Amino acid sequence: MESEYKHLQIGVRAAQAPKERRVLHRVWKYKLMYLLLLPACIWVFIFDYLPVYGISVAFMDYNFIKGMSGSEWAGLKYFQALFESDMFLTAFKNTLIINMYKMVSGFACPILLALALNEIRVKWFKKTLQTAVYLPRFVSWVVYGGIITLLLSPETGLINKAIEWFGGHPAYLLAEPGYFRFILVVTDAMKEMGWAAIIYIAAIAGLNPEVYEAAVVDGATRFQRILHVTLPGISGTIVVMFILRVGYIMSAGLDQIINLYNPMVLSVGDILDTYIYRVGIEQFNVSLAAAADAIKGIIGLAMVLITNQVAKRINDSGIF
Structure with a gap:
């Protein structure tokens, strides 16, 4: 009884301790874990936070010789020039269209792949298939792009050979505006969906197996278990x-x-x-490229904030 009373007193004193002291105590207690986290924090600070200072280039007439400290301020001159440029507006429109296509395929495909892999009961086949769908993620786009170019070649490409076999005429598909966006979406999904599915597979593995057992007892089919147990269980993820x-x-x-x-x-x-690369690297117009990049960042941040608030209202789930 006395020992329980002492533990209760210790707990009360810990709760009444200043917040700063509790934080320091927690940090000291898990100091080795924080030490492991330190290299990642340094990397993020150097490559994600320090470059933010470079956004100021978008508001000045940047001169390579004078540097950022000697260049003159230009206000919103380059932002105005962007919105008056037809090439920028075309690139902006293409970015939205391609990304909307990729969001549908690149978001849905990993979920479907994770659900399909979870239903495979033959372990050796499941592991082999997982490895096969993960591998493209580790191939650079330089190599992967070369493979796609060879496959779509009008003369020796496997795709055009199949088209000829079915009675069609070969075409240089990568040079056809009507097919190019479709090729981008399909090849991106094929390369990335295996890696993106890992998170969903891990979330599925963390579900309580007793819920599945109860669903089987209730007579739920495999599809019903996916629909009413698996998907609601990973909805937060x-x-x-x-x-x-x-x-x-x-x-x-x-x-x-x-x-x-x-x-x-x-x-x-x-x-x-590609517009920023062409303007900033090939034309050396750093200020215009920085202004375009700043617009990208602002829109991306706004979309995250809006989507997070909508998700919290609908499903009470969000990232913050």
């Missing part, structure tokens, strides 16, 4: 991943498009990332 995905709505994939597009499909394939 789905919402969080969707919010994070919306944050990249203005980034349609520089690595992919720069390795696949050509002047023939510039009208449908030029996005903000």
Whole structure:
């Protein structure tokens, strides 16, 4: 009885201790874990937070010789120039269209893949298939783009050989504006959905197996168990991943498009990332490129905040 009373007193004193002291005590208690986290924090600070200072370039006539401290301020001059540029507006429109397509395929495909892998009962086949769908994630877009180009080649490509076999005529599909966006969406989903499915597979593995057993006892079919047990169980993970995905709505994939597009499909394939690369690196107009990048960041942040609030109102789930 006395020991329980002492433990109760210790708990009361700990609760009454200043918040700063409790935080310091927690940090000291888990100091080794915080030490493991330190390299990641340093990396994020150097590559994510320090470059934010570079946004000021968008508001000045940047001169490479004078640097940021010696360049003159230009106000909103470059933002106005962007919205008066037809090339920027075309890139902006293409970015939104391609990303909306990718959000549908790139968000739904990993969920469907995770559900399908979870239903496989033969362990060796399940592990083999998981490895096969993960592998493309570790291939760079330089190599992957080369493989796609070979597959779609009008002369030796496997796709065109199949078209000829069915009586059609070969075509250079990567140079056809009508097919280019479809190719971007399909190849992106094929490359990334295996890796993106890992999070959903982990969320499914954390579900209580007793719920599945109860559903089987109640006579639920496999599809009904997916619909009424698995999907509601991972709904929080789905919402969080969707919010994070919306944050990249203005980034349609520089690595992919720069390795696949050509002047023939510039009208449908030029996005903000390629526009910024072309203006900033090839034309050395750093201020204009920084202004375009700032617009990307502002829209992405706004979309995350809006989507998070909507998700919290609908499902009471969000990232903050």
